[in-house]
Amino acid sequence: MAVINKIVQIIVDVNKWISYGILVLMMIFVGVAALARGLGYPIIGDVEFVQFGMVLVIVGSLAFTEDTNSHIAIGIIVDKFPQTLQTLLDIVAQFLTVIFSFVVAYVFLIKLNFMQASTLLRVPFYPFKILLIIGFIAWGIVAIKKLFQSIKSLKKSSV
Numbered sequence: 499m500a501v502i503n504k505i506v507q508i509i510v511d512v513n514k515w516i517s518y519g520i521l522v523l524m525m526i527f528v529g530v531a532a533l534a535r536g537l538g539y540p541i542i543g544d545v546e547f548v549q550f551g552m553v554l555v556i557v558g559s560l561a562f563t564e565d566t567n568s569h570i571a572i573g574i575i576v577d578k579f580p581q582t583l584q585t586l587l588d589i590v591a592q593f594l595t596v597i598f599s600f601v602v603a604y605v606f607l608i609k610l611n612f613m614q615a616s617t618l619l620r621v622p623f624y625p626f627k628i629l630l631i632i633g634f635i636a637w638g639i640v641a642i643k644k645l646f647q648s649i650k651s652l653k654k655s656s657v
Contacts, residue, residue, distance in 0.1 A: 506643050510561045513636045516629070517558030524551040543619040550616075550626055557633035564595070564640040585652045592645035599638035603631045 531544040563569055576584055606627050614623040 503643065506639055507565075509636045509639060510565045513558045513560075513633060514562040517555045517562070520551050520554050520558065524548060524555070527551075543616075543621075546616055546618050546621070550621070554626065554629055554633075557630050560599075560633055561636035561640045564637055564644065582652065582655055585648055585655065588648045589645060589652065592641050592648055595641040596638050596645060599634045599641060603634035603638065606631045606634070 527544070528548060531541045534541050576587060579587070610624060610627055610631075612622070612624045615621055616623070
């Protein structure tokens with residue numbers, strides 16, 4: 499089990515650092531584009547590149563956010579339930595997350611078209627879609643890990 503946790507952690511870290519790198523590149527690019535626009539030499543397609551970057555930052559962060567329990571959760575009602583019921587609801591939520599992430603990754607995979615490109619700059623979509631698939635699969639893997647941890651804690655609490 500320790501080996502699996504280490505592999506999952508590597509996957510999370512790779513996704514996290516890809517997101518960090520894209521975010522830094524976006525910051526530099528937006529700064530340069532703003533400066534160029536101010537000097538009268540706007541960069542064509544700057545909005546398009548930033549949109550691509552935003553998608554990759556978000557999807558690359560999903561696994562890290564799941565791993566650190568940083569997704570938004572509202573526990574006003576759930577926190578008042580018994581611990582066993584809370585754990586059961588966590589199991590259901592993790593199961594739905596696994597299903598959702600792998601369905602989205604599968605849909606992107608079967609609809610992968612190497613001929614599609616952006617409207618303005620004709621940037622091909624497939625590298626971004628491949629990174630989307632990797633991000634959703636990573637999110638699903640982390641959700642599977644947490645699902646097994648929740649099941650294990652439910653077994654311990656019922657014994």
